[in-house]
Structure formats: C-alpha cells, structure tokens
Amino acid sequence: MDRFLLMTCFARAVETGSFSAAARDLGLGQPNVSRHVAALEDHLQTRLLHRSTRKLALTSEGERYYAEVRRILDAVDESESSFRENTDPSGLLRVACPTALAHKFVLPHVPAFLERYTGVTLDLQINDRYVDLINEGAELAIRIGHLEDSALRARRIGGFERVCVASKAYLAKYGTPNTPAELRSHNCVIYTLLASGTTWRFRDTEIQVSGRFRVNSPEAVRESVAAGLGIGIGPQWLYEDGLRDGTLQLLLEQYTAPPVPVQIVYVAKRLLPKRAIAFMDFIEEAFSAVPALNTNSKPPQV
Template sequence: MKLPDLEAWAIFARIAATGSFAGAAAELGLSTATVSKAIKRLELRTGERLLHRSARRLSLTETGRLLAVRAALMLEEGEAVEAQAQATSAAPRGRVRLAAPMSFGLRHVAPALPAFMQAYPEISIDLQLDDRVVDIVAGGIDVALRIAELEDSSLVARRLCPVRGLLLAAPAYVASRAMPRRPSDLRDHPCLTYSYLASGRSWRFLDAAGQEASVVARGPLSATNGDALCFALEAGLGIGLLPDFLVWESVAAGRLVPVMPEWRPVATAIHLVTPAGGPRPPRVAVLLDFLAGRFGANAAPWSIG
C-alpha cells in the first residue's frame, strides 16, 4: 500500500488558507518551487485538478474546495501530534495563529502581545486581523477572538467580557438637531453603520423595562471597520452605534456624547474560539490564559459607567 503524501496535503492546506503559493511557501519556510511540485504530485495522484492558476489569480476548483477542509484537518491533527509529543517540554514553543477583528486587534491585542512574547520567548505569533468571520479550521487558525453572541457550533468558545454598544454623536450634532427619544425616531437622522454587524443594518435596543425595539439604520456612510466611522462621528455627520472598547476614550474626552440614553443597545461579548478535539498544545493553552487575563470580565479597561 502506498502511503499518503502527507507533506503535500499539508502544503495544499496552507495554499488554500493563504490564497497563494508564495504565502504558503513563506509560512512553511519552503521555496515556491517545492510548493508547486507538491501540488503537481497531488494532482497526479488524485487525477483531479485542485487549483485554477493564472498569472494574476489562484482559486480552488470544486474538488479543491472539498479537499481543502480535509487537508486542513489533517494538518491540524499532525500539529496536535507534535504538540502532544512536546507537552513535557519545560517551555511552550512553536507558532500560534491568532485571528482578531481589525480595530480590537490594533487597539488592544497588538499592544498586549509584547508582554506575552517576553514571557514566552520560544512562541511566535502569526496575528491575522480581519473584521470578517473566518473559518478557523480551513484557515488553520489556533485561536480566534470573536465579538458576537455565538451560535452553537463544533468550535470551543470561552466567554471573556461583555461588550456594550453605545449610541453616540458629536456634541455639535446634538446641539443642532432634536434628538431621538425612541428607536423609531432614528429614521429621521443620518446613521453611520458598520457593514459586518451580525444583525445587518438593524439596530436593536432595550428600555428600562426590558422591552425590545429595533430600527433599520440608514445614512451617508457605512464601513467595514469601526475606526472609519469614528472620524465621521466626531466630525458631526450623524449618529453611530459602536462598541465601548472602540469609543470609550472619545466619550471620556467629550468628543462623543450618548444619544437616547433611555434605550440601550443589545449587548454582546468577546469570546476566545478554538477548534474542537484533540489535545490543546501548550503554546495555545498559555496564550488562551494570557488573553483571558487581559480581557476577562474584571480586566477590560474600556468599561464605561
């Protein structure tokens, strides 16, 4: 019986995750020629084309998309075997792929990482910042920070701290307009919206009695990143709904003020998410504990009022 070409499948999994031969080669410390030869071996063995290749673009074939998920699981299991073999090591070592939303990652995760890396000098971090929800299994992600109320899935989630949404505007905007008293009044105001909000353009609120109301927010600017909305908000272009970790300093400085305080936006939370199954490598376990310590319920520095 011929053994499977495990190295080539691992290379294919990294190509599928990075979207390029060069990206996979850089991550794996291989030449692009070695990566290309591995794919040729797989396509010869399977009798199927796995990738569409052109001078400017690389994409998975239908067969490639199906096999990429299995290849990612194969690579994850291989890494877990090595991690278990190293579990008795005195110091955790190796690379951890960490995914986080862009604004939260830049403002809070990136500033925290130097302390972690000084404490664990044999661990390297591959920090991937993207506001889109990534498939952590197919992408080979070890740990993902997600800001949402998570649906049931096969992933393992650890809740850290709540995230409050704040409805805000610049003082100059508040002084120039009659402010909304209830969610339906927001239809008369320009609203600045975050494109990746889980509920789409629907903003949900609760009053003091727990009554829920929602409104479809519309306005002159939507963005895939919350920081982009902060500039427009502070310039007085309208009303925005943004998370406390993003705007707490602007509120404290008076550059933004609360709107419609009798109604509070429905809260969410920060979670640490990891793939299910298999032993957790020590390098991943210590990073999880570090992030939980930094962003746990009693540690978040941005809590307002």
C-alpha cells in the same frame, strides 16, 4: 508516495507564499517542493494553486483542501507533543480577530506573547468578516457577541457596553433623540458588517434604522460620527476619546442594552494544540486587566 510530505510541502507553500520560502522553511530544495505539490495535485486530479512569477494563490479547491490538510498536520503535531509532557507550545497558530478589537487590545500584547512562547509563530488574521473556523483552517477566532454556532465552543474573555453616540455639532443641527424610536427620523451611520444589520438593539427593544452613509469599518463609523454625518452605535471604548474631549455625546443611556460578550471560539470536535490553549490563557489574563472590557460604567464625558 509520501503523502504526509506532500501535504506538508503544500501547506508551507500556502503559508509562506512561495515554493522557495517553503523550501527554506522545510530544508528542501525549491524544485523538490514544487515537484511535491505538483505530485499532490496529480494524485488528487485537481489544481490546488495558481502559479505566477510573483506569488502563489489558492484555487477554490485548494482553499478547501488546505483547511483539511492543516487540521491533519495540527492533529499529528499535537498527538506527538502529547507524549512529550514537558514540551513548550510550538508551531503556527492562526487567530482571526475583528479590526478595532485587534488594534486596540490584541496587538499591544503580541510582543509579550511571542517573547513568552518562543516556539510559536502567530498568524493574526485581522478583518471584520465572519471567518469559518471549520473550513478556513484557523484554530481560534476572537468574536464579539453571543455564540450561535453549535459546532463551536467559546471562552468568554471580556465584555463591553454598546453605546449610541453623536457629535454635538450634529445634535445642535438636527436635535437629540430621547427614545430609540426617534432614531427612525435621524441619519444613522450604518456599519455594514454588524451582525444585526440595520437593526440596533437597546434594552427591551430593537429599532430599524437608516442613513445615507454605510461603511464596513468600525473605525470609519467612529470618524464619520465625529464628522457629523449621523448617529452611530458601537463599543464604548471605540468612542472614548471623543467622549472625553467633548466632541461626542452619549445618547439614550437609559436604554443601553446588557453588555456584549467578547469570546474566543474554537471548533468543539477539534483537538486544540498547546499553542492555542496558551494563547487563550494569555489573552484572557491580558483582557482581565483592561477596564474597558470589564466594566458596565459609562465612558467619561466633559
């Protein structure tokens, strides 16, 4: 039994979404890929994939096993490439990234990255949940905030100020808070995936806030604040259009906390493939030219 072949078939079936697509990718017949994955399940004595006429889906055991298999295949690939000194980065690279940051700053640079590294396939996983790099098979994650997991390493690629804002219509109706403590008596729009929860951090103080609207999207927070549903907090670049056209107003500027870092994180003990290093270098260079990620100045207001 060629377990390396079985693992390769399983991984490509997961990544392409079907046995037929995996077969085309690997140059094997579809029945062979299906048979190899079944043989792997029989060897492990566990079901790895739910099969249907429409798609494949990982079982909970399959999710754990895929993460391990992906690490093994990546390690083999990188070990081999290390003996080929002049090889270009290649293979599948999985990168997790928060939604707002991805859409505004990462996606615009993807075409140039793929054009420069023609052998790399980029799987950009855009979502705001915490992605466990150790167990979920991604090589890199772009994260906002300070690194707290000792199993990871981080490269800082930028930073921004987190500002407090409200629409001028809201402030005209409910008044303007002059200190962070006064936020307790205001309706605040809660971003439910914020690491600190309903605790908003300012310079030298933290305030527990509340509000009648909660949402798991930073863009939705911005739209809700613009609609007058309450006061919001978030990256200054998220609100720059509203601040520029005068519909939004900065609050509590003298209490703004120190800049929040933007970092690329990876597993400390994992061998990073060339494609991951190339991506980190590329994004760091791209972000260094973005003023919104490299300044402590306030966004423009009218």
